[in-house]
Amino acid sequence: xLNVEQSPQSLHVQEGDSTNFTCSFxxxxxxxxxxxxxxxxxxxxxxxxxxxxxxxxxxxxISATLxxxxxxxxxxxxxxxxxxxxxxxxxxxxxxxxxLTFGKGTHLIIQP
Amino acid sequence: EAGVAQSPRYKIIEKRQSVAxxxxxxxxxxxxxxxxxxxxxxxxxxxxxxxxxxxxxxxLPKDRFSAERLKGVDSTLKxxxxxxxxxxxxxxxxxxxxxxxxxxxxxxxxxx
Numbered sequence: 548x549l550n551v552e553q554s555p556q557s558l559h560v561q562e563g564d565s566t567n568f569t570c571s572f573x574x575x576x577x578x579x580x581x582x583x584x585x586x587x588x589x590x591x592x593x594x595x596x597x598x599x600x601x602x603x604x605x606x607x608x609i610s611a612t613l614x615x616x617x618x619x620x621x622x623x624x625x626x627x628x629x630x631x632x633x634x635x636x637x638x639x640x641x642x643x644x645x646x647l648t649f650g651k652g653t654h655l656i657i658q659p
Numbered sequence: 660e661a662g663v664a665q666s667p668r669y670k671i672i673e674k675r676q677s678v679a680x681x682x683x684x685x686x687x688x689x690x691x692x693x694x695x696x697x698x699x700x701x702x703x704x705x706x707x708x709x710x711x712x713x714x715x716x717x718x719l720p721k722d723r724f725s726a727e728r729l730k731g732v733d734s735t736l737k738x739x740x741x742x743x744x745x746x747x748x749x750x751x752x753x754x755x756x757x758x759x760x761x762x763x764x765x766x767x768x769x770x771x
Contacts, residue, residue, distance in 0.1 A: 551701070553701075581759065589764060590662060590663065590761075590763055590764045590765070591762040593759045596759045636701060638701075638702075644690050644714075644754065645707075646704035646707045646715055647694075647702075647704065648701075649694075649702045649703070651699065651701045652701060
């Protein structure tokens with residue numbers, strides 16, 4: 548079983564500010580790192596799947612980086628908007644179709 | 660493309676009662692997962708199916724939980740009898756082989 552840690556647990560950010568949070572995971576037996584956004588009463592939405600060391604992915608104002616050697620990933624949100632308010636989950640897998648091991652999530656609140 | 664469907668969305672039961680959840684994955688997705696997300700924790704894998712065979716059920720409490728995947732498509736997860744600590748959101752996800760997982764909206768179970 549892999550242990551995935553996320554920090555901070557919660558975060559309040561002013562609208563328009565940029566923010567970032569961290570996911571750490573065991574670098575042994577690593578295959579892929581997944582980021583999800585989960586809004587209350589909705590399905591978790593896949594943001595990124597990353598496998599290669601040094602990978603950087605971007606989707607609009609959100610981007611993510613991956614360091615598999617030291618076992619961490621950062622998620623960045625540029626110019627936060629109220630609709631970015633959600634819980635951001637990261638998860639690690641040891642194989643392509645393996646079940647995911649999730650962190651506890653970072654609960655992000657954007658204040659107008 | 661239709662997403663992963665789950666029902667019911669909410670369920671309230673008394674302890675020692677039985678409950679069942681249903682999941683219909685995305686058409687053509689061979690792999691199906693059930694996760695349990697207890698408040699304040701990340702989702703935890705309960706069971707993984709590949710077509711209608713079980714791949715991983717190492718974290719399924721088999722004394723009270725059971726799951727099946729009918730004809731390799733729909734799946735049901737049952738709890739019998741329920742305990743207070745089973746209160747959680749039960750998420751179903753599906754994927755093609757070696758690909759990102761797509762989640763349903765979950766079933767929120769409250770055990771009184």
